[in-house]
Amino acid sequence: MIPLTHSLIIAALLFSLGLLIILLRRELLFILMGLEVMFNGAALTAVAAGQYWNNADGQVLTIFLMVVTAAELAVALILVWLAYEHFKVTQIDMLTQLKDDTRGEPP
Amino acid sequence: MHSADLISLAPFIVLILGGLTVLALGIWPQHVSTRTLATVSAMFLLLGAATTVLWETPQTVNNMLIIDNLGRLFAQFFMFGAVAIIILSFNYAPTKNEVREEYLSLILFATLGMTLLVTSHNLVTAFVGLEILAVPLFALVAWKPTRSGAIEGGVKYAILAGFAAAFFLYGITIAYASTGTLNLAALGSITTDNYLLIVAATLILVGVGFKLALVPFHMWAPDIYQAAPAPITALFASIAKVAVLVFLIRLLCLQLQNIWEALLPLLGILAVVTMIVGNLLALYQQNLKRLLAYSSIAHLGYILVALSAGNSLGRDAAIYYALTYALMNLCIFAVVAAFSRPDQDRQNLEEYRGLGRRHPTLGIAIGICLLALAGLPPTAGFIAKLLAFGAAIKAGYLILAVIAVINTALSFYYYLRILIVFYGEKSTKQDVIHLSQGTLSIVIISSLLIIGLGIFPGWILDLIETL
Numbered sequence: 001m002i003p004l005t006h007s008l009i010i011a012a013l014l015f016s017l018g019l020l021i022i023l024l025r026r027e028l029l030f031i032l033m034g035l036e037v038m039f040n041g042a043a044l045t046a047v048a049a050g051q052y053w054n055n056a057d058g059q060v061l062t063i064f065l066m067v068v069t070a071a072e073l074a075v076a077l078i079l080v081w082l083a084y085e086h087f088k089v090t091q092i093d094m095l096t097q098l099k100d101d102t103r104g105e106p107p
Numbered sequence: 108m109h110s111a112d113l114i115s116l117a118p119f120i121v122l123i124l125g126g127l128t129v130l131a132l133g134i135w136p137q138h139v140s141t142r143t144l145a146t147v148s149a150m151f152l153l154l155g156a157a158t159t160v161l162w163e164t165p166q167t168v169n170n171m172l173i174i175d176n177l178g179r180l181f182a183q184f185f186m187f188g189a190v191a192i193i194i195l196s197f198n199y200a201p202t203k204n205e206v207r208e209e210y211l212s213l214i215l216f217a218t219l220g221m222t223l224l225v226t227s228h229n230l231v232t233a234f235v236g237l238e239i240l241a242v243p244l245f246a247l248v249a250w251k252p253t254r255s256g257a258i259e260g261g262v263k264y265a266i267l268a269g270f271a272a273a274f275f276l277y278g279i280t281i282a283y284a285s286t287g288t289l290n291l292a293a294l295g296s297i298t299t300d301n302y303l304l305i306v307a308a309t310l311i312l313v314g315v316g317f318k319l320a321l322v323p324f325h326m327w328a329p330d331i332y333q334a335a336p337a338p339i340t341a342l343f344a345s346i347a348k349v350a351v352l353v354f355l356i357r358l359l360c361l362q363l364q365n366i367w368e369a370l371l372p373l374l375g376i377l378a379v380v381t382m383i384v385g386n387l388l389a390l391y392q393q394n395l396k397r398l399l400a401y402s403s404i405a406h407l408g409y410i411l412v413a414l415s416a417g418n419s420l421g422r423d424a425a426i427y428y429a430l431t432y433a434l435m436n437l438c439i440f441a442v443v444a445a446f447s448r449p450d451q452d453r454q455n456l457e458e459y460r461g462l463g464r465r466h467p468t469l470g471i472a473i474g475i476c477l478l479a480l481a482g483l484p485p486t487a488g489f490i491a492k493l494l495a496f497g498a499a500i501k502a503g504y505l506i507l508a509v510i511a512v513i514n515t516a517l518s519f520y521y522y523l524r525i526l527i528v529f530y531g532e533k534s535t536k537q538d539v540i541h542l543s544q545g546t547l548s549i550v551i552i553s554s555l556l557i558i559g560l561g562i563f564p565g566w567i568l569d570l571i572e573t574l
Contacts, residue, residue: 008284015277022270031266038273045280053287058280061231061289065276068238072272075242076265079249082258092266095259098330101394101455 007048015041026091028080032073039069115166115174117158118182118222125151126215133208141206145197148211149190152218156186170290173228177361177426177574181225181353184430188346188437189218191549195338195441198543200449202336205251213243217342221350225357230279230289233354237275237318240350241268244343248335254451260334267317267327275314282307291362298365308366309373311358318351321377321411322384325404329388332400337452340396341440344403345433352410352429359414360422367417374415375507382408382514389521394454398521399439402480405518406432412511413495416502423571424494430567431479431491431560438553439476442469445546456528463529466540468547472554473529479557481522482515487560 018041021034043062050058083089113120129148132139159182165175192214196206220240227233245268249261283289285303297304313324320328332340359367385405392398410432413424446453446462446469453459463470479488492515499508560567 004284011280015273018273022266028262028266032269035266035269035273038270039276042273042276042280045277045284049280049284049287052284055287057231057287057289058283061234061280061283064231064235068235069269069272072238072242072265072269075246076262076269079245079258079261079265082249082252083262086252086258092262095262097256097259098263098333100329100388100392100397102391 002048004048004052008045011041011044011048013041014038014044017041026093028083028090028092031092032076032080035076036069036073039065112168114158114161114163115168115172117161118155118186119219121151121155121158122215122219122222125155126212126219129212129215130208141197141204144208144211145193145206148215149193151215152186152190152193155218155222156183159183159186167228167292170292171229171232172223172226173291174226175574176570177353177357178222178226180570180574181350182222184433185218185221185225185346185350188433189214189342191437191441191553192338192342192346194545194549195341195444196336198545199336199338199444200447200541201254201451202251202338210247210250213247214342217243217247217347221346224350225353227354227357228291230282230291230294233358234272234276234279237351237354238272240347241272241318244268244339244347247339247342248331250336250339254336256334260331263327263334264331271314271317271324273314274310274317278307278310278312278314281310291358295362295364304363305366305369308359308363308370312355312370312373315351315355316377319348319355319407320400320404321407322381322404325381325384328404329397329400332403333394333396333454337396337440337444337447341437341444344399344436344440346437348403348407349429349433352407353426356414356422356425356429360419360425371415371417374411375504378408378411378415378507379510380408381405381411382511386514386517386521389518392521393456395456395459395525396443396452396454398456398525399436399443402518402521403432403436405514406480408514409492409495409511412507413498415507416498416504418498418502420501421495421498423568424491424498426571426574427564427568428491428495431487431557434553434557434560435476435479435488438472438550438557439480441546441550441553442473442476445469445542445550446540456525459525460528460531462540463526464531466542469542469550470529472550474526475554475557477522477526479561481519485558485561487557487564490561490564 018034018037046058046061159179162174167173220236223236245264248264249257252258317324385401389401410428413421479486482488482492496508
């Protein structure tokens with residue numbers, strides 16, 4: 001049987017990998033993939049801990065996690081597609097309509 | 108699962124049925140008017156609020172949900188708030204003819220998520236509630252994608268919400284790995300010095316911090332506030348944020364008290380940074396919606412001051428502040444929605460010049476709101492700040508209270524600047540504004556509540572103390 005610490009370390013690596021993808025990549029699709037990797041890191045932790053504690057909560061949590069994140073990513077993908085459709089944008093840096101307005105002098 | 112649990116679950120069932128009914132009206136053979144759709148959704152929300160009266164408190168449902176007075180107070184608050192949002196959206200010009208089945212059912216589902224979040228007694232329920240709240244919101248932010256910035260706001264919020272959810276989830280799973288349970292009561296009874304549980308609570312705090320726009324997780328807030336249509340900004344600036352905040356209060360102050368004590372220094376630092384950065388960024392901001400975003404970041408800082416006091420006084424102050432905060436933001440964004448142009452919101456502060464003079468009712472309301480946000484008596488904002496800072500002083504964090512008071516003084520500058528612009532003499536353009544009865548009544552009711560809670564804080568404080 002694989003000890004809990006091993007699985008937890010792999011899961012932590014997976015989570016940090018996803019975090020790095022989000023922080024380093026600029027493409028919207030890659031960012032969504034990074035999110036998925038982070039979710040999987042969490043799911044691996046849940047499954048491994050469920051096996052260690054010998055109860056079903058971890059597996060239940062994983063199933064909830066997969067369903068809910070799939071729903072979330074579906075909506076996010078629609079928004080990414082809309083961004084491409086309307087502005088031909090695939091990178092997050094190219095979305096720059098919203099920014100601070102501090103030009104005017106205070107009265 | 109007993110049949111008696113059905114009474115506890117009634118509000119949730121009503122909201123789910125409501126959302127589905129409104130969606131199903133979309134395939135009705137005849138054309139259903141927007142007014143009918145809005146009325147049906149509002150009826151379901153009011154019915155949901157009515158069923159919470161039947162709750163027998165306190166009890167738990169299958170150890171997944173906790174039905175108590177705190178949950179009831181906020182469930183009713185969210186449902187009335189959602190009715191207000193529906194009335195605002197119905198009368199809001201830029202999304203005219205777009206407030207149809209999907210929009211209204213998304214609002215109903217978001218309300219379901221908020222109610223689930225504040226009554227969760229298990230981290231899985233909390234996660235599901237958080238996501239049911241978040242996913243409708245990023246669809247609503249991008250409503251009518253042709254509005255300028257709508258898609259950008261939606262994409263940014265979707266990515267940030269996913270990011271926050273990932274941290275929240277990882278926190279949950281670490282808590283599970285270290286203790287073997289996801290039940291909040293069971294987690295709270297663990298008294299041994301479990302450092303992994305503190306790591307888990309910190310990760311959950313990061314996830315929640317993104318939702319609450321605490322510094323350093325605040326970058327999304329102004330963009331989303333600017334991008335969303337004003338009624339939706341009102342939705343997540345007021346009730347949606349309060350739902351997450353109440354979950355945090357329940358998690359730290361009611362269930363995991365030893366974790367709360369371990370996290371006090373972190374909460375204190377977050378409070379100071381959030382207040383200072385929020386206020387400094389607001390100082391020279393010219394875009395009204397972004398300015399209010401920064402101001403709400405600063406307000407979350409004041410609430411954290413109350414929470415970092417670490418006593419029951421701080422908890423009560425935070426709950427009172429949360430209610431007041433929601434009312435103030437609802438009122439001020441209702442005013443922004445009322446003054447919207449036919450195609451989009453007024454963005455620059457100068458576009459509002461003189462409007463307070465020309466429309467005295469809204470002018471007085473915005474005056475009340477801004478004084479409440481700045482924390483002047485006799486508004487509820489003053490009592491909320493008094494309680495929050497008083498709790499910090501009582502707990503011996505004098506420095507924290509002093510920093511908070513200095514920040515309040517700093518915030519007077521930009522709040523009064525808005526007030527001066529609204530009552531300015533010369534208005535540049537005399538465009539016609541059609542004020543609808545619905546929006547006006549929301550503005551009047553919420554500003555009366557702000558004054559009422561300020562003069563008679565006992566109304567709600569007595570209730571909070573018995574929670």
